[in-house]
Amino acid sequence: MVAMNPLRRVFVDTAYSLSAFLLAIPAFAFVVAGIAAGLGSMVVAGLGLAILVGTAYAARGFAHVERVRLVGMLGVEAPQPTYLRGRADDGGVRRFLAPLRDTQSWLDILWAVVGLATACFAAALAVAAWAAVLGGLTYWFWQRYIPFDDADNVTLAEILGLGHGRTPESLLYLGLGVVALVALPFVLRLGAAVHAGTARVLLCSRAELLDRMEVIEESRASAHRAEAQSLRRLERDIHDGPQQRLIRLGMDLGRARHQLADDPATAAATIDSAVAQTREAVEELRALSRGIAPPLLVDRRLAAAVEEMAAGQAFPVGVAVDVPRELPVAAETAAYFVVAEALTNVAKHSQATRAQVAVHQQDGVLVVTVDDDGRGGASLAPGRGLAGLRERLAGVEGHLEVASPEGGPTRLLATVPLS
Template sequence: MTTTTMRPPTALPHGLVRRTLLDSAYALSSFVLALPAFVLAVTLLSLGAGLVVIVYGVLVLSLAAMVARGFARLERHRQRTLLGREAPTPAYLCAREGDGLLRRAVTPLRDPQSWLDLTWSIVGLVTGSLAFLVTVVWWAAIGSGATYWFWQIWLPDGEDDGGLAELLGLGSGAVAESLLNAALGVVALLTLPWAVRAVAALHAGLAWSLLSGRAELQQEVRRVETGRSAARSAEAESLRRLERDIHDGPQQRMVRLGMDLGRARRQLESDPDRAAATIEEALAQVGETVEELRSLSRGIAPPLLVDRGLQVALEDLAARSAVPVEADIDVPAGLPPHVETTTYFVVSEALTNVAKHSGASSARVHVRDAGDALLVRVEDDGAGGAHEAKGHGLAGLRQRLLAVDGSLGLESPAGGPTVVSALVPTGAR
C-alpha cells in the first residue's frame, strides 16, 4: 500500500516578506526625512552665507551644522533598525571646556563630518525621492492589479475610448482590461522585493558613505593605535620578564661560579683534591647556566621555530610539556614570521599556565588554519577558575595578540575545564 503525503502550498518565505516590508518602510520614509532636511539645510546655509560678514552668520551656519547632525543621527538609526546594517556614528569635534560662545559656535564648522552631514541633507533628497517614487509605483501597481476589476465600473467610458489592453492588441472590454491589470500586478508583486531593495540600497549606500564612512576610518585608526600600544606593552613586558629571569637565574649562577673558581684557586696549593671537587661543581654550574640560557632564548626566538618551522616547534613544545599533551597541529607553510612567533608564544604561555596553575593531568593543543587566521585552542582538565586579572600570563597573551590584530578567548568555569582560544590573523600569504 502506497501512502501519499500531501504538502501545503508553497508560500513566500517569511524572511523575504519581512525584508520587503522593512525596505518599503525605509524607502517611503526616506523622502519624508529628506525633504525637511533639504529645506532646513538650504535655508540656513543661504541665510548664514548672507550674514557671514557679521557674527550672526557664523551662528546661523553653526545652527545649520547642528540641524544636519540631528538628521544624520536619525538616518543612522533608521539604517540600524529598518535595514539591520551597521551604521557607526563618527566622533564629532567637541568644544573644550572654558571656550567662549564664538569658539563654541565655530567648533562644528571646523569638523569635516559636519560638512558631510550638510552634504547629505542636500543630496539625500535625490535618492530619497527616487526611492519613494519607485516604491509607490510598485505598490500602486500591485494594488491596482488586485482591485481593478472592482473599481473599473466607475471609470468614464466614451465611444472612442480604448483601454490599454485594446491598444496592445489583447482584446477589448472590461474582462481584457481586468486580466491585463492583474498580470501587471503579478509582475509588480514578483519584482517588488528586488525593486525596493535596489532603491533602498542606493539611498542607504549614499547615506553610509557620507554619514558613517568616516567613522569606520576613525575605528581603523583607533585599532591601529591600540595594536601599536599593545605591541609596545608586550615588548616592554617581555623585556622586563627577560631581565628578571636573567637576574634571578643565570646571573646568580655566574656569581656563584666566580666564587667557586676563586675558592678553587686558593685550594690548589693547600688541598688539591678539594680544589678538584670545587672545579667539578663549577663545571656543573656552567652546564646548568647554559641550559637555563637556552631555555630563556626559546622564549624570545626558539631556534627550532626559526630552523624547522612552526609545525615542528609546536610539536616539540607539546612533547616537552610537564603535563601530558595530545597535539592536533596542522599549520600551512610560509606563514609570516610574526604569525609564527605569536602562535608559538600563545601555545607556550598557555601550556606554562596549565603546568603551573591548573592542577591538570592532561591537556590538548589544537592548531588549525581557518582561512585568513590560525585557530589556536589549548584545553586542560584542571580545576578551572582561570582569569586574566590573576596575572597568570593571560593578560600578556591578550596584549601580544592585539599587537597582530588577533583576539583571545577564555572559558574557565569553576571545576574546569579551561579552554584558551586565540585567532591569529595570517594576512596575505
C-alpha cells in the same frame, strides 16, 4: 545587516524608502535655506555665523534621526560620531563656532542636500514597484470600470499580438503583475540600499575610521606594553639564571686554578662542577631563546613547534593543528606564545593530568584553544601571566577569553586575525 524574514524585509524597505522622502524634504529645505541665509547675512557682523551654526546643529539633528533609522529599521551598524567641542581654554567665540570647525558637521549638511536625491530615487522605486504589482495583479477586477470600444481601442495586448479584447489585456497585465511581484523585493532592496549606503558613507564612515584608528593605537600601545614586559622578564630571568651560573662558573674555575698545584683531585671535582654549571647555563639560555624566537617555529612553522612543545611537557598533551603552512609571522608567533603561556600555567598551577591544544583557521581568524582538566581558577587579573598574554594578543588585534570555574576544567580561547 541583521537577517530578516523576506516578507518583513519587503515592508521594512518600503517603509524606509517612503519615510526617507518624508524626512529628506524638511532636511533639505531647512539646511539649504539656512546656508543661503547664513552666507547672505555674512555682511552683518555675527548674524551670518550664528545662522550657519544653527544650521549645523539642525543638520546634526536630521543626521541623528537617520542613524537611528539605519539601526532601528534596517539593522545596520551606524556608529555615532564624536562631534568637536570647544575646550575649556578656548574663548567664547571659538567655542561657539566649534560646529563650523567640525568636519562631521559639514558632512551632515552635505547629507541633508544629497539625501534628497537618494530619497527621491528610493521612494520613486518603491511607489513604482508597488504600483506595478498591485495594478497588474488586480487589473482584471477594475478593468470592467474602464470604457472600452471594441472597434476603436488598440490595447497593448493587441500590439504585442496576443489578441484583441479585454481578456488578452487582463492576462497580459496579470503576467506583468506576477513579474513585478517577483522583482519587488530586489527593487525595494536596491532603493533602500542606495539611500542607506549614501547615509552610512556621509554619516558613519568618518566615525568608523576614527574608531578604527583608536583600535590601532590601542593595539600598538598594547604591543609596546607586552614587549616591555617581555624584556623586563627576560632581563630578570637572565639575571637570576644564566648570569648567576656564569658568575659561579668563573669563581669555580678560579678556585680550580689555585687547587691544581696542591690538590689535583679537588681541582678535578671543581672543574666537573664547573662543566655541569656550563651545561645548565646553556640549557637555560636555550630556553630563554625559545621564548624570544623559537628556532623550530622559524624553520618548520607553527604545527611542528606546537607539537614539539607539547611533547616536552610532564603531562600528556593532545595536539590538533590544522592551519596552512604559510601564515603571517605576527599571527603565527602570537599563537605560539598563547600555547606556550597556557601550557606553562597548566604545569605550574592547574594540577592537571592532561591537556588538549587545538589550532585552526576560521573565517580569516586563527583560533587557538587550550583545555585542561585541572582545578580551575585561572583569570585575566592584572599581574597574572594571562594578563600579559592578553596584552600581547591586543598588539596584533587578537582577543583572549578564559573560562575557568573553581574545580575546573579550564578553557583558554584566543583569536588572532590573519589580515
